Amino acid sequence: MRDEQLLKRLKSGDYQALDEIVESYTRLVWNVAGSILKNAASREDIEECVADVFVLLWRRPEKFKPSRGTLKTYLALLARSCALNRFRALSGSAAVPLEETACPAEDVLLGLVRREESSLLFSALDALREPDREIFYRRHVLGQKPNAIARCMGLEKREISNRLYRSRGRMKTILQTLEVET
């Protein structure tokens, strides 16, 4: 309900509503954008990227559909798109239009605000050692490509792919074992 009220206020041009949203979600947006742009952009660029997310919300509030997810989830998805596009711009690749930002049913970030039924999975995830855990997150939560992950983490692209391949197999095995135990 709060999201819908905020949306209504945004649509009516209530800047105070945007202020409240910025106050509540800047850290979340920073965490998403700051993970993707790590080692690829300056702090000023990350700050600008975070600002752009809220500016886009302000300019096009109708893009947020409360029926499809929470504002928090929408902002996380928007932050990911903005940051990935900025990364692509910095590396010279073609950008995906922000208009394509949506909430696909399979998207991992949709689960960002859901905390139920996660203990089993995180027990499995905790079994991964760093940097495998971070690589897994970057690939499957942030949607970064192996090349981008390599850049952020200062590792070889081939190493990223190999670690992903092994981690996915390991996760499957661990989950199967945990599910049998429970």
Add this chain to the structure above:
Amino acid sequence: MKKMLERLAADADETLSAYAVPMEEGAQGRIKAMIQEKTQRKKAGTVRRRLRPVLIAAAAVLLLSVSAAAVNTAVDLTPLIEPILGEKAAAYVQGIQKTSIHDGLLLEVEAVYNDEENAYVFFTLTDTLAKGRIDENSAFDERFFNRVMVPYATYGHNDVRVIGYDAEIQQARFYTNLYGVHEKLGGKLVKLELSDLVNDTVETVKGTWSVTFRLNSNIKTTSYTLDEAFEGGIVETVEETPTRVRIKGYMDEPQALLSAGHDCSLITAAGEEMDDLDSTVSVPNEGPGSFEITLDGIIPEDLAAVRLWGHEFTLK
């Protein structure tokens, strides 16, 4: 796997804070000020960055006309290059052997491999004065002039990798990768410029070393038509270079691409399935639903089939 991944994100917020650049004190205030400034602009639209002046300089460098003779490398680099580019690409490596010296530090560009989109440059740096200024951790404030990442050169050394070090002759061997240039690289003149040598043991050696050389124009992309339909789309063409396969097609539902990027497997001629091997999905400006899947760092001859979104396509 998808269900697992959905669940994975539940605590992602906290986890991401560990992987992100820490948010500085004062950042929130600056972000708020930036938002205020941008939202007060009368003209609405997508937020765009200004074209940085250095990109104009980059274009100018590309237009330079300097001759560079391609010769064979003095050292057999094959054992070093194979792990990076694959076995067969080593045959396409072009010798350069052009040098630059400053303060007794000798830069030699030994070899380059390139296709139309990527270039890998292999080079050495030797301390001819034997002052111990080079070690296996040496790095640069690196600039590749026709590279879009130039404005962020302080981070550029992430892309210069040490692949060998000889303490006896105080020489380190490196490679760097040029990519993301919006024009075909074949035959282009490029300039490798390295600045300010840094390492763990001695103070930064201030200076600039630069070498200009021409990329190989003989490596062309070949393509063939596949035209294989699957539920929800079609795979139309396949493009190949010595180290890359690119598959192009269309999906009926463009939004499906947003979540379909990870479901790609390669099947080698030996029947081995390689999951998630450097596959990237991009959405080119060729109409809604079009996709390109690029498989980098592979040898097309070793590849028998590709499985995309559950559908297997035999390659020619």
